[in-house]
Amino acid sequence: MRVSRLMLVTLRDVPADAEIISHQLLLRGGYIRRVASGIYAYLPLMWRVLKKIKNIVREEMDSANALETLLPQLQPSEPWKSTGRWQAYTSGEGIMFHLKDRQGRELGLGPTHEEIITTLAKELLRSYRQLPITLYQIQSKFRDEIRPRFGLMRSREFIMKDAYSFHGNESSLKATYSSMDRTYKRIFNRCGLTTVAVDADSGSIGGAASQEFMVTAKTGEDFILTSSDGKYSANQEKAVSHPSPPIPLKEGKTSLIETKGQNTIKDLCQQNDIEASQIVKVILLVARLQSLKKQPVLISIRGDQELNEIKLINTLAAQIDEDIIDISYVNPEKLSSEGLESLPFGSIGPDLNDSVLSNAKSWEKNFLRLTDETASSLKSFICGANKIGKHHIHITWEKLGVIPTVADLRKAKSGDRCLHDKDQILKECRGIEVGHIFQLGRKYSQSLNATFTNENGKEEPYWMGCYGIGISRLAQAAVEQNHDNEGINWPLAIAPFEVIVVIANQKDPQQKKMGEEIYQRLIKGNIDALIDDRVERAGVKFKDADLIGIPFRIVVGRDAEAGKVELIKRSNRESKILLIEEALDKVISEVSSKRP
């Protein structure tokens, strides 16, 4: 390809609305253009990058015996209603774009494809003899994100590879799951990315085991906790750890203390000479259930710990056997709009009686109560006395008359000790999620009544897995991980071109001829070559070549008369003056050896 014909438009200034470096470089290098918030056009250079990534993904998925397919983006609501996700994905902060057609039928733009693929499987996979099957597609997905940001990192339309597997039993699912784990590691490796696999929450997709693949980067939106021995790593949403031991409360008699105006744990500690780990903090939340009920929830947790909302949602959902649309903290304004001004907000104890909810306008009239282990294990503690401005001190669970329902609800944090080895300390870093694999189990097959006939002639729902890779996000994550002050430094395997031939002075007939010759030789040598044949000054061409990040550059310039060119490696700026033949041999052999 010729730069003069490439529609290459690079920017010298950083566009005002790009915050992170990868987003800036992709815009400046002429890779992407924003069309609307969270909606991007992939320009020709970007499309080449995406095609390379897709090819790697295809090769690896195919060799793992997955079948490529293409499912519709526009989907009917019915299967989504069967799995109960229509409500969850379209109401409130639901992420599904949805619409009605001229007949009034409800449709959604696919944020994911479990419903569609399972419905198809149900029609096509009738016997255990056909299983297991893994299907995948590379397709645009649509999600109405609360806040799209950072270019392709969190956009509303994006390209995703999603795969779904169907099995006759759980062990077959587990085998495919670990095969996908290996496949994913090969894919990211071949793309030139450094990733870490972490234990993850399965989120609204549901299911049992799941693992995320993170590109570590300081601009990542996810928090990852890892042990220093590398044996444990998890998304903070899922991470578990040993909490620090509490500082025991000094001996004393059970009594009430005045705590007027002491509205935070910090105030309580400072004004009463106590430690946060001696307090049972009680948090009031409201969960919106799939049935649209508003369920008040009362959480007790040790004062120095933070609530992990993801763990809470999962625990609650399992307890009431109903999906939760969202959960929100309660503040005084919400209380008064609910007609519950009398609730002793700020001095709530774990024993708060359900009767305080009797005047609630829209809430259920009982609390669901959960207690974190850090709180339930305290022998003697401080907690709200359910009267404004009063707290119990030296109180016990027995004296409160509460038998806590215990669950792990706390947020693991950097500095905590690890479960697998108490001498290992958790460290926190940020990551960009580029892949996620799940063991779904039978959640979707059951709700869609998708069954096959087993060896014994009985109908049985499939065991399912699903496996995603954010193709467009991966491309930007690669830039986030591979750049310098001058621009992008693409890993060879996904660079839009492998070599760029720069003719320093296009008006010099000798340089021009030599450049064209080299370019032709590279093409014949099966190299993805680009030639900068623009009538531009050399400096402009060098700047652009660095910015767009082509891994190798051959400059035909001042040494052309001597039959020599300069070969430069983008990654480390290593430069050599070589005879044409030497340069060609070297670049062709280097490129072919590095092609994964």
Next chain:
RNA sequence: CGGGGCGUGGCGCAGUUUGGUAGCGCGGGUGCUUUGGGAGCACUAGGUCGCAGGUUCGAAUCCUGUCGCCCCGACCA
């Protein structure tokens, strides 16, 4: 959804406080010079100042409304 900020030529911005009919840099075009790290000079094209109302003799500027975009937050009791 809450808070903050911004909409002026393709990009980055000034001008808005104090109303007087739009400017700078980059980019585009033409010509000459230059030619290995985003050249110089000259000429040139390109903007209903997001949109709609209002105030005024006069509005990019003041007022009201509206749309769009970006950032932060979304309750840690």
